[in-house]
Amino acid sequence: MKDMTIAEYIERLFPQFEPALKTILIENATLRDFQGGDMLMQTGQNMRSTVLVVEGMVKLYREGEDGQEFFMYYLQPGNACALSMICATKQETSQVMAKAIEQTKVLMIPIALMDKLMRDYRTWYYFVIETYRMRFEELLFVIDNIAFKAMDERLAxxxxxxxxxxxxxxxxxxxxxxxxxxxxxREVISRLLKKMEQAGEIKMYRNYIEYLA
Amino acid sequence: MKDMTIAEYIERLFPQFEPALKTILIENATLRDFQGGDMLMQTGQNMRSTVLVVEGMVKLYREGEDGQEFFMYYLQPGNACALSMICATKQETSQVMAKAIEQTKVLMIPIALMDKLMRDYRTWYYFVIETYRMRFEELLFVIDNIAFKAMDERLAxxxxxxxxxxxxxxxxxxxxxxxxxxxxxREVISRLLKKMEQAGEIKMYRNYIEYLA
DNA sequence: TAATGAGTGTGACAAAAGTCACCAACATTG
DNA sequence: CAATGTTGGTGACTTTTGTCACACTCATTA
Structure with missing residues (x-):
């Protein structure tokens, strides 16, 4: 999976795109590299491109006042950043943080192209809609968890x-x-993890946890 | 504002739509009435139309296991239900509850029309994108509040x-x-409200609260 | 007018979560 | 090997939130 061309990434991850759309993306997208820990987006930052992840993993989170990184969801190869699509269109600023958690490559699509893509390419339009839907659903899950569940359930x-x-x-x-x-x-997590271990749900080791089914 | 025609509602609430779009909406939308307390959408329900609120107020909430109505946001005249747009397109089911909290009228746009509207009418496309963006932002605020704030701040x-x-x-x-x-x-709310009253932020009466700036 | 139900106030207590202090194990590096 | 930093364990305590029980005030209506 290393050092593929833009065309190869698109062919592999977005086979449903119609040929003309693939061509226009290949001509206009640029490939960008991030190392684990690099920021892709920060709260308040202006967005100039729509982002498609093609390799690695990106963590989307909401930053707390004391540096907490409240986890929302991951973007994986084939996923797009819904916010970069929305904000890009209206030139709004990002409300969340996006950080690469490993070696990551993304395709950057100039925002100027979004209107045309949406209008002319139905597979792109469906892809965008589906991206919104999935991320909206993920946020609803997040809300369910913090609103209705206690910490032990949230941890599980x-x-x-x-x-x-x-x-x-x-x-x-x-x-x-x-x-x-x-x-x-941390103390709360340590204590709850111990309970989960006693219940046979996990095994704890230094620096990692084994999740048992 | 009573008993307007579909054309009048569209003219008043969506003046930015291009004339041809207005025409096609007038020809295809149906007007539907709800009383306070009526449900517009329920979790698991299939969506057959995109919903535009033209009068009244709709509460969007997540239902808890014991009937709690965890508040997300209101839809007001001129707002569209983002979920009805997303889910309608893909024939997915709703993840949230929508309830009229007063006499409410909505325009129902058949889902079959969505593809065409998105492709042919730029003002519709922008409207949809902006709807997504605003609702996404509202959800992020909700998450911020429950994730990072204590109950007194959340109440305020x-x-x-x-x-x-x-x-x-x-x-x-x-x-x-x-x-x-x-x-x-309830007890928690009563106690916190008392504190807020003592702090001069509100005044409490039977059945209502006066919010002091 | 007596009865009922909704809305609210409140004290006592329980449970969950957060904080503090400190220790021990391990890894890294000078 | 000594020093340092990261990771994790734990007891004691506080704070916040949730629960229970019960009382009181209104408004409605039988």
Whole structure:
């Protein structure tokens, strides 16, 4: 999956796009590289492009006053940043933070192109609509969790989602990171994790957690 | 504002739409009436139309397991239901509840029309995009509040928003209703309201609260 | 007018979550 | 190897929130 061309990424991740759309994207998109930890978007920043992730993983989060990184969702290869589409169109500023959590490559589509793409290419239009829908749904899940669930349930849901999204049972997360993602304190996470371990749901190791089914 | 025709509502609330778009909406939209308390949308329900509010007020909320109505935002005349646009397009089911909180009229646009409108009418396209953006932002505010703020701040924010949205300082809300909207208990709300009254931020009366700037 | 129900006030207590202090294990690096 | 920083464990305590029980005031209506 290393060092593919823009054309190869598009062919692989967006096979449903009609040929003319692929061509116009290939001609106008630029490929950009990020290292783990690099910021793609920051609150208040102006957006000049629509972002399509083609490699790696991007964490979308809401920043708290003391630097907490309240986790919303991940963007994976084939996903677009819904906010970059919305804000780009109206030249609004971003309301969230986006950070690469590993080596990541994205396609940047100039905002000037959005109107034309939406009007002329139905597969693009459907892709945008579907992107909105999925992200809206994710936000609703987030709201459900913080509004209705206690911390132990939220933690269980969080770990399950991490295991699913990152596609591994070995979750390389420190207790502090989890606490930041859920906006609570490390001690609370440590205690709840111990309970989960006693209940046989996870096994704890230094620097990572094994998620048991 | 009573008993206007579809054409009059469109002219008044959506003056930015181009004439041809207005015509096609007038020909295809149907007007529907709701009484206060009527449901417009329920979780799991299939969506067959895009909804534009032209009169009254619609409350969007997430339903809790015990019937709580966790408040998200209001739709006012001129607003569209973002979810009815998204879900309509893909024939997905609704994830939220929408309830008229007073006499309300809405325009129903058949979903079959959405593709054409998006492609052919730029003012419609911008309207849809702007609708998404605003609702996305509202959800982010909701998340900020429950994720980062304690109940007293959330209550203060809630009252401020109600006063603003409903455009009145006389908030006709019972403590129970507020508790349901914020997913907490009545006693907590009563106690916090008392504190706010002592701090001179509100005045409490039976069945309503006066919001002091 | 007695009865009823909705709305609200309040004290006592329980549970959940947050804070503080400190310790121990381990890894890295000078 | 000593020093340092990160990670995690834990007890004690506080604060916030939720729960329970009950009382009081109104408004409505049988």
């Amino acid at each position: 849901f969080y770990l399950k989602k991490q295991a699913g999204d990152l596609n591994t049972k070995e979750l390389h997360l420190t207790h502090s990171e989890i606490a930041s993602d859920l906006n609570t304190s | 924010f809630y009252l401020k928003k109600q006063a603003g949205d409903l455009n009145t300082k006389e908030l006709h809300l019972t403590h129970s209703e507020i508790a349901s909207d914020l997913n907490t208990s």
